[in-house]
Amino acid sequence: MEVNASILISVGLAAIVVRSMRKFLDLPIRTPHLSRLLGYFWVPGLILYLFSLLIHWKTDRLDEIYTLFLLAMVVGVLVRVQHYRPARTLLLAVVPYALYALIELLSGALSTGFLHEYRSLFSNSQGFATIWLVTFVLIARKQKKQLEAERVVREAEEKERREIAAQNAQLERLVAERTSSLTQQTEELQHALEELKTTQAQLIQAEKMASLGELTAGIAHEIQNPLNFVTNFSDVSAELVQELEEEQQRPDRDHELEAELLADLRQNLQKITHHGQRAASIVRGMLEHSRASTGERQPTDLNVLADEYLRLAYHGLRAKDKTFNATLNTHFDPSLVKINAVAQDLGRVLLNLFTNAFYAVQKRKEASPPDFAPTVSVATRQLPNGSVEVRVRDNGTGIPASVRQKIFQPFFTTKPTGEGTGLGLSLSYDIVTKAHGGTLEVESEEGQGTEFIITLPA
Amino acid sequence: MKILVVDDEQDVRTLFEQRFRREIRSGAFTFSFAYSGEEALDYLHDHSSEVVLILSDINMPGMSGLELLRHIRHQYNSPPPTPPQVMMITAYGDEASRQQALELGANDFLAKPVDFAALKEKLLHLTAHEN
Incomplete structure (x- = not known):
């Protein structure tokens, strides 16, 4: 009876193992289902115990069976999460010990002589498996820490990358905004430039017209004089013609006077032409001045x-x-x-x-x-x-x-x-x-x- | 009657000589011509006593007709024997110019284009008075 109760100690040990495994392998996250299932680790222990009580089977094998079950459970879980490197290492750590436990149980069950025969070897094997187990657990721990560190770095990198991506997006947006505003400004400037060009052209024309205004009075005066001459010489020529006709009617014609009158008439006609052209040239000049320059x-x-x-x-x-x-x-x-x-x-x-x-x-x-x-x-x-x-x-x-x-x-x-x-x-x-x-x-x-x-x- | 015509337009001479050809032929008028105010003053310097009437354009390059008038009134106002009559002629026949000319001592003020028939009337009238 006392012997069988030691299984309870094993169950307590199993609780620690399960708890450690859950923690070390992050089982609730990796395989939530399995993790929950692990919670029933004590059930087989209890069944074994009750069973042994029922049949009054007094044996220290009960403890070993439960331990083996526990190891099998651990191996099973590790196989299940083998893609996780520390889990594989743990598997490597546990397998020799599990094998040892299996052989011990089997040999105990089949023949006690076997154990006796290889007593020292077996005892060494147990020590070796234990050292192996501890060593690889430590290695697994180190691996886990390393992976953690890598993960932290990766996460930091990832975060940085995301931040850069966000910044890039922000910059892209700013560039787009700036570009559109620049485009708009360019258009506005272009528009303003065209307006300025138009204004300049208008100003040049206005200046031209202003100077034409200054000219107008001068032109009027300049035209008035030749026009007066045209009128006067025409008038006086009519008088001359009349005088010439009167002279021709006379019986004693003064040929010298007639020649003089004719010479005056010829001269007057030349003067009329001259002053007419003078006025015309002034008008032409004025028109040329007011016209937009051909640049010719x-x-x-x-x-x-x-x-x-x-x-x-x-x-x-x-x-x-x-x-x-x-x-x-x-x-x-x-x-x-x-x-x-x-x-x-x-x-x-x-x-x-x-x-x-x-x-x-x-x-x-x-x-x-x-x-x-x-x-x-x-x-x-x-x-x-x-x-x-x-x-x-x-x-x-x-x-x-x-x-x-x-x-x-x-x-x-x-x-x-x-x-x-x-x-x-x-x-x-x-x-x-x-x-x-x-x-x-x-x-x-x-x-x-x-x-x-x-x-x-x- | 001797008349001095002052105008920067050379053709004025031809025009006057034809317009008054009968009077010139008959000896009623004699015309002299000057083409600037300065030339007119030079001429008057030598012929002051002969010239009875001066017909002057106002707008001329250099000395204007009004300046010429001022000079004439300044120099020849205490006469031997009588001061010359001065008639101003201008293309700008506005009242301000007329006032200015009359204040400066012009005897008459004519606007261009000159009405020669009217001018002849005035000249004949003057001649009649002179005689």
Whole structure:
């Protein structure tokens, strides 16, 4: 009876084994079903015990049978979870001991002599199996720790990878957002650029129209004079014809007078043609000035162009301010060659320079004694290298040094608001330098006058 | 009657000579011409006593007609024998110009285009008075 009770100690041992196994192999997670089944490890022990009580079988084999059962159960579980490396190692650890336990039981059951015969060997084997068991359990433990460490590292890596992936996704999203906003900005800028270009074109046209406005009065005056001549010479020619007819009716015709009248008539007709053409050419010039530039280059006589625009600018200003007068000096080089240029554009440049010159002398006259003689000069010169030079000079207020750097900048003006667009000189500069490959320079002394020098290649 | 015409347009001479050809032929008028204010002053310097009437354009390059008028009134106002009559002619026939010309001592003010029939009337009237 006492002997059989030792099985209870084995059951207690089995409880520790089962608990350790569950913990070591993570059985509840790996095989929940098996783990639950293991919970009934005590049932066979109890059955064996009750059975032995029932048949009054007194033996110490009962304990060994239960131990063997326990080992078999352990082996079974380990086989089941063999894909886990520490489990395989444990299997390796347990098998010799289980074999030993089996042989011991069998030999005990079959013949006691067998045991006696190999007593020492058997005892060694038990020690060996135990050492083997302990060693491999330790190895398995180490393996498990190693696997744990690897798993931790892997998990960390995995976490890092996920974080990187998340960051990548975030970055992708940001890039997409940034790209779309940049695309939108580009479109907006493109739009703004186009608007600016349109505005620039409009401004250029507005400047042209403004200068046309300055011209209008001058043109009106310039046209009025030749038209007056046309009318007057026509009228007077009619009188001459009448006188000639009267003379022809006389009995004593004065042939000398008739010849004189005819000569006068011929001369008048020439004058009418001349003044008619003069008016027509002014109208043509005005139309050309207001038309958008075709940019077509033609052989241009700068002497003629400068003379024409000097007069237009002068009369334009005088029409606005009737008290204004200025001396106009022209020094045209007769050897000046025609240059290939857009006459209409150069005309605008000259008009602008003349208008500025008249403005400057007028300003100076306002603050000067009555004997101040406002003078605007234009001079042309053929340069030895084939280029031509046009100098527009005035004895006006001059340009202060502080301002001289800015005069060619767009929208820079010293005139009161509404009087100047600030585009005249800027456009002139572009026309001379960019469109014609020339230079536009300024020399000025404050209070003394200004000279603009245009140089144009032939 | 000697008349000095001051205008920067050269053809004015031809025009006047034809318009007044009968009067010139008959000797009623003699015309002299100057093409700028400065030239007119030069001419007057030599012929001040002869010139009875000056017809001057206002808008001319250099010395304007109004400046010429000022000079004339300044230099020839204490006459031997009588100061010349001055008529101003301008394309800008507005009231401000007229006022200014009359204040400066102009005797008359004509707008361009010149009505030669009316001008002839005025000149003949002047001649009648002179005589």
